[in-house]
Amino acid sequence: MKKIKPTLKKSLYLLILIFIGMNSIAFFHAYKFTHFDSNSIQKTKKPKELTAFEKTKTLLFGVNNPKPTNKTFPTQNYETINIGLDFEIECWSIKTNNSKGTVILFHGYGGEKSTLLDQSNIFLNLGYNTLLVDFMGSGGSQGYQTTIGFHESEQVKLSYDYIKKNSDKDIYLFGTSMGSVAILKATDVYKINPEGIIIECPFGTMYQTVCSRFKMMNAPTFPMAGLLVFWGGIQNGFWAFGHNPSEYAKSTICPTLLMYGEQDEKVSRQEIDEIFKNLKGKKQLKLYPETVHENYLIKNKAQWTTDVGSFLD
Secondary structure (H helix, E strand, O other): OOOOOHHHHHHHHHHHHHHHHHHHHHHHHHHHHHEOEOOOOOOOOOHHHOOHHHHHHHHHHOOOOEOOOOOOOOOOOEEEEEEOOOOOEEEEEEOOOOOOEEEEEEOOOOOOHHHHHHHHHHHHHOOOEEEEEOOOOOOOOOOOEOOOOOOHHHHHHHHHHHHHHHOOOEEEEEEEOHHHHHHHHHHHHOOOOOOEEEEEOOOOOHHHHHHHHHHHOOOOOOOHHHHHHHHHHHHHOOOHHHOOHHHHHHHOOOOEEEEEEOOOOOOOHHHHHHHHHHOOOOEEEEEEOOOOOOOOHHHHHHHHHHHHHHHHO
16 A cells, blocks of 8 residues: 655644544534523624734634623513423513504514513503513523523413413414514424514524624625534534524414514615515515614614504504
């Protein structure tokens, strides 16, 4: 047998080391992205606010991801409810007189139910009870894990079943970002069929949303984005490349109001158009020209209230 040339052997060892290094970094990043830190206090700043050194540090060592906590509480009378089997999911139930039904609200990645109080107040003013939900790992719910809408879809179903069991009136679902993704997956996997859903800025596929975050850091997407998606799924018990809201939308038969900020740097218009095309029920698309991936009420409260009120009516 011919011996491998020393230069070729060194190149082979180098490639193996690079491969191991990239996978190690991706494994570490995936874990930090999907597991909140009980010891961390300061969250990593937005990519646009980071210096070149801070971006490099973040790319190498991952983000600081403290567990989201509820910072404000309802001004109305409310009841704290815990639902769930394997672990407790904390919810706030707020009721209004002579309600037309209930809107269940689901927050985005890195958020918690207190971030939905402004939206809840609008729904209450429109005559609907509200149920604000902390996904697993967030706010008052147990755990430190998040799966970017995958396992959270089960909590959407649990919340829906809870209201359905305790009320004979219409049920609507509202979600923003990850909350929207969880709603779409729940309509696909669990076949829930609420009176309607209102969803803001859901991403098209797990791979696309990871790529968008690399682009925001001015970092190449290949091959690290794919490795991050792969290891994130392995660590959390699912095939992350199959976590695709654009496909889930094909099973959504209830009326849908899809909302999108046209300056969104995390979700592209192409992803939104694909989801909208795939929705099977009655549907509306509302665009907000000056809005990024943020709370839509900051710049569009009046228009948002009108759009949501018209949809509910």
